[in-house]
Amino acid sequence: MKVKDNPKVYQWVLVLSSVALACMVTFLVFNTYKLKDERFHAFQKESMISAYGQYVKNEKLFPGGNKLFAEHFEKQLPFLLSIEDQALFDTTRDSIVNAFLGQLRQHHNFDTLFQRILIDQQLDRDFVYKLTFDRLEIIKNPDRGWIPIYQVKADDPQAGIAGTLRKISNNNRALQLSINNNQGAEYRFTYSLFVDRPNRVSQVLQDMSLVLFFSVACILLTILINYRTFQNWVNQRKETQLKNDFIQHIRHEFNTPITTIVVAARSLYDMPFARANEKEVKETSAIIERQGMRLRFYVKQILMSITLEEQKPDFLLSDINELTAVLLCDIALRFEDKISITYKKADQAYPVWVDSLLYLCILDNLIENAYKFNKEKNKHVHLFWQVTDADVLRLCIQDNGEGISADDLNYIFQKFYRSKKAQSRSGLGLGLYYSYLCASKMNWEIVVADAPKKGTSMEIIIPTKN
Template sequence: MKDRIYKAVVLVSFLILLLVQFRLTYNSYVLRDRDYSLKEKTLINDEYGRSIPEDKVYKGGGKIIDSILIKNMPALKNAYLSNRHEFIKLSQSVSNSLLKKLQKESTMDSVFQSIVKRNGLDSNLQYLLTFQQIDINFDTKIGDITIFNNHTPTGFKADQKTPFGIIIDGTLTHPTVQNRITNLSVSGNLVYNYRITFNLFVDQPGRTLKVAYQMLPTFLLVALCILIIVGINYYTYISWMRQKKETDIKSDFLNSIKHEFNTPITTILLASKSLHENEVLSDRNRVNTLVNIVERQARRLHSHINQMLGVSEMNNHINLEETDLNYIVLTLVNDYKIKIQAPDRLTFDPYDSEILVMLDPFVFTTMLQNIIDNAFKHNQSDVKITMIFITKSKDGYTLHIKDNGKGIEADVKEKIFDKFFRGVKDNTVSGLGLGLYYVKQCLDIHGWKISIRTTPEQGTEFLVHIPVNQININ
């Protein structure tokens, strides 16, 4: 439960941080995009205003607007006052005629190119001129009447429309607030008043990529920051999991020590107390029995202490000798069989020739004995069977120790060689969690490898791989 809460807190914190970083970066991008070529925008805006000082939209645009509106104003007024439906139809017709004539007779290309050339601007600059709204005024009491805006139905195709009005001239394909140079509303006086609104957009091709390129250092720093934070969180989590695992293992180890040490110590204390009784001292047989009990339990304590000390001192006391693998395994198996009660079996099938290996006989014997101990200790079968045999491969020889026990679960398999790890939590099964750790240490100092084949409820097979360069075959 705590693990899930920790993961959830870390994930939520990271997502919040990621969102904040993204928001800050996006805001920086928007500001940079808005201010991109700010000087050029201001210059073009001023030059455009000077190019049409007494005109509208472009040179000659005012005459076109006046000529169409002046002849239609009386009809628009009459229709507005008498028939609103007719007024809407007439407004659409007048607007379409006006916009089409503005498109057809546009001089904006020459106006814009003149501004670019005169001021030494980038020749790749593109522009877009859009017509946004027309308002007319028949009477100050009535106020302004809109006869065209972005929502007015027109006969223009979709590629001639933008959110900023109908396209009059230009090749810029993506007009935005960021690349808008000017948004003008100018008035005119005929028999009646009117006001028109239009926009000029100017931008360079690939402006978005250029702004992004300018923001590249910021993007890289943000990415680096995120990676560092992810790394720190990951390292913290891994360290926390490792510490938790070590704590759990140490807790299991202390519980095991408590059990493994308390039993012989308690037995020794009880036996010692009995030896102080006169009737026990007078009975030679009972004294011998109690002495034997004390001796056995003392040896048990001594064995546990030596096992713990042996793990830490192993690397300092390694004595390699050329030894026949068949002989040393056979000797151990024959000695071990004395402890096995029928019908349990321990068998060894020697290789058909002598295999001389550089090894430490004591360390190797202890290592193999630990594997065999586990094979019988954790085997719950009615008849416990452990088989040992040797096979040859192109890389060397493999020593197999195979039992018919309950097998090892997948989640435990990767941990069984860890120090103090015990797959069985039952204190009725003795052990300190050092046996297989000792095995792994023994193999490491010999330069050997170990692997496991196991199937739950079908047994386990330990495979000790001895490389060919350490073997001399006779």
């Protein structure tokens, strides 16, 4: 099977291209989010760091921090350095560090300091912070260098000294400082200050609202364009196939009567005059007449397809109830005993603006279909009125034929459309199209209604107020 003739290949190309586009846009949006997240409140952070540096000059962590370090850590450090036993050293170290961190958490004044910074720098008051103690090192033996006695671990609750910020990361870290103390006891420590809003993610997404909107719009618009393009391609492919089938069909339909007429005419020409009799001449003439009428019908349909679309209705206010009866009498003469046509007239007159020729075309084509697609021995079509709305009339047309399959319902009014049932019968696929076109010109509608038991039920919907 050729790729160009397989719609499923195009469907998969459409789906995969749409997914690829969505993935690419998602990747770009995600990287934009990461960049925004890294630089979120960068200016405010710089202002806070500058102000914080001014407030804690010559202090550790916060104003009054030097005193806490001196009383609760520096006094205990000589004793810790004098311990030689490693097990005792580890126990004492943990005890001193935990007590020291507990004093920092209990006696800090960072809440007041942080609020003062926000006010002085004219920053939003909804910022929150987290002050963490990350690392503490001492020198026990100069040859061995710095020995860590405290190292923060991930999600360690002991690391927090002050603040209510829950989620901390490198993106909301405002500063990380390492401080060396060379006055008396040698030690150094590292601490971090994290600053952020409680709703950081929603704030970042809000800043990206335009990016998100245009990204989603781009994806949806591209998918819509691809889908519409695919649908147009499918419809054009179907129309091309219908046109090709129509050309093949009309070639056959025209060739058959023409060949029959030629053969019949040749038979008359070759028939010896002395042997000619009235019966043979009549039979041959009847063949020519039937095929000539068949050919004329096809030519008429082709000409109608050209002229009917440009024709303007010639409206006349008429009693649609009585006009229907008159037109059905004319149609019944054409079908003679081929199909039984019954009509139940309404009890009153219905004045409607109508073009009688267009109305005749509608009824004629619908009744012809009722006859053509009917295998019953006693073919029958019944017409009657239904009035469910004061402004709308419904002419119901029911037959006892084969009915319309669900697969064909969406296409029966299309030009040149022929269902599978119609392939074995003569015709050009124009009858219902003409009926639909004539109805539209008069602002009417033709719909397929549910058949009661079998056959087809059509309705002509006629507005009484045009």
